[in-house]
Amino acid sequence: MDVSGAGAIVSGGASGLGEATVRRLHEAGAHVVIADLNAEKGEALASELGERAEFVSTNVTDEDAVLVAVDTVAAPHGLRIAVACAGIGWAQRVTGKQGPHPLDLFRNVVEVNLIGTFNLMRLAATRMNDNVPDEGGERGVFVSTASVAAFDGQIGQIAYSASKGGIVGMTLPAARDLSSRGIRVMAIAPGLFDTPLLAALPEPAREALGKTIPFPSRLGRPAEFAELVHSIAINPMLNGETIRLDGAIRMPPK
Numbered sequence: 001m002d003v004s005g006a007g008a009i010v011s012g013g014a015s016g017l018g019e020a021t022v023r024r025l026h027e028a029g030a031h032v033v034i035a036d037l038n039a040e041k042g043e044a045l046a047s048e049l050g051e052r053a054e055f056v057s058t059n060v061t062d063e064d065a066v067l068v069a070v071d072t073v074a075a076p077h078g079l080r081i082a083v084a085c086a087g088i089g090w091a092q093r094v095t096g097k098q099g100p101h102p103l104d105l106f107r108n109v110v111e112v113n114l115i116g117t118f119n120l121m122r123l124a125a126t127r128m129n130d131n132v133p134d135e136g137g138e139r140g141v142f143v144s145t146a147s148v149a150a151f152d153g154q155i156g157q158i159a160y161s162a163s164k165g166g167i168v169g170m171t172l173p174a175a176r177d178l179s180s181r182g183i184r185v186m187a188i189a190p191g192l193f194d195t196p197l198l199a200a201l202p203e204p205a206r207e208a209l210g211k212t213i214p215f216p217s218r219l220g221r222p223a224e225f226a227e228l229v230h231s232i233a234i235n236p237m238l239n240g241e242t243i244r245l246d247g248a249i250r251m252p253p254k
Contacts (some may be wrong), residue, residue, distance in 0.1 A: 004029030009069060009075030009121050011035045011060050011085030014042035016195040017145060020222030021083050021229050026053055028230060031077040033068040035060070035120075036086070060086045060116030066123050074127040081233055082124035084144040086119040087163075089197065091156040106159045113163035114141065117144045120183070121174060128183050136236050139182040140185055143229050146189040146242055152251035164189070168242045169219050175240030184239040186232050191246025193220035213247040220245065 008025045010108035012018035026032050026049050035058035036042040042055035056069040073079050090102050090109050121142050128140030146167040153161030167187055175185040191200070192209050198219065201209075210218040228245055232238045 001080060001134065001141060001236065003081065003230065003233055004217055005077075006030045006080035007033075008081035008083070009035055009073050009079065009119065009120075009124065010035040010083045010085055010118070011046070011058060011066075012084070012145075013067075014038045014045055014055070016085070016197075017190065017193065017222050017225045018083070018085030019045060020226035023049070023083060024052070024223070024226035024230050025081065025083075025233075030081060031073060033069055033073040049106045051086055058086075060084070060119055061111050063123070068124050070120075070127055071235075073090040074130075074203050078131050079124060079127045080140045082120060082128075082140070082142045083204045083229055084120050084142070085143060087113045092159070093156050094158055101158060103206060105253055106162075108225050110163045110166070114166040117130040117167055118170065122165070125178055125181075125183055129181050133253070137182045138184070141184040141186070141233055142174070142178075143232055144187045146171075146187045148189050148191045148244060148246050148249065148251055150189055150242075151244075155254040171242055172240045179239075184236070185234075186238055187242040188225065188228055188232075188242070189242050189244045190220060190225055191244070191251075192224060193225065195222065213249045216247055220247065 008030040010018050013022045013034035022032050022034055026115045033053045034042045034055045046053045046055040056072050058065050058069045090105050090251040094101050133139050144167050147164040149157050149161045150164040150168045171187045
């Protein structure tokens with residue numbers, strides 16, 4: 001796919017992995033909609049990037065809000081690239097001294113991470129279906145963000161791992177569903193990355209986490225995630241698979 005001139009949307013695009021993805025796609029010439037709840041950061045990023053970047057306040061679990069964000073780029077440019085980076089976390093065991101894991105918190109993590117990803121996928125794919133296929137027959141590509149926690153879930157990650165495992169589980173059937181329309185579906189499972197969540201940790205703790213990664217022994221950089229998104233977009237044979245982006249780490253129980 002030719003990224004230059006393509007319409008793109010990135011949920012969770014105002015910070016972290018999403019922000020890096022917005023920057024990379026914009027650099028490659030795409031028209032990018034930054035879909036996020038954080039208006040301050042989203043508008044600042046759109047203002048910084050200038051032409052071909054726009055912020056749309058978006059709750060990924062809200063059908064109408066996601067549809068507005070999708071149509072903001074699809075109507076004028078044709079939506080070719082959609083990347084789901086919006087997500088939340090929660091750490092708690094199945095049961096413990098305080099009793100069972102709260103059901104509403106489990107539901108909320110799954111709602112945002114898994115259902116929010118599917119919500120963007122289904123609406124973006126519907127708009128991609130309207131595109132004229134390129135010379136290779138491709139109409140679009142969808143990239144979701146899983147996690148190594150989908151495979152190596154640690155103690156206290158029951159909700160987060162379930163939500164990310166669901167993303168991995170729907171990648172192949174989604175790719176098969178959309179194959180006749182020339183729409184690809186991929187997922188990236190990042191390991192330990194230098195995102196706003198880890199930025200809150202003291203530097204010694206961040207360095208210690210980085211040293212647990214076989215090679216390179218450091219936290220992943222958001223730009224490395226974004227580069228993989230770009231590589232997926234331009235390589236038509238990447239379809240129906242989850243790529244671990246983790247420096248060969250395998251997470252221990254805790």
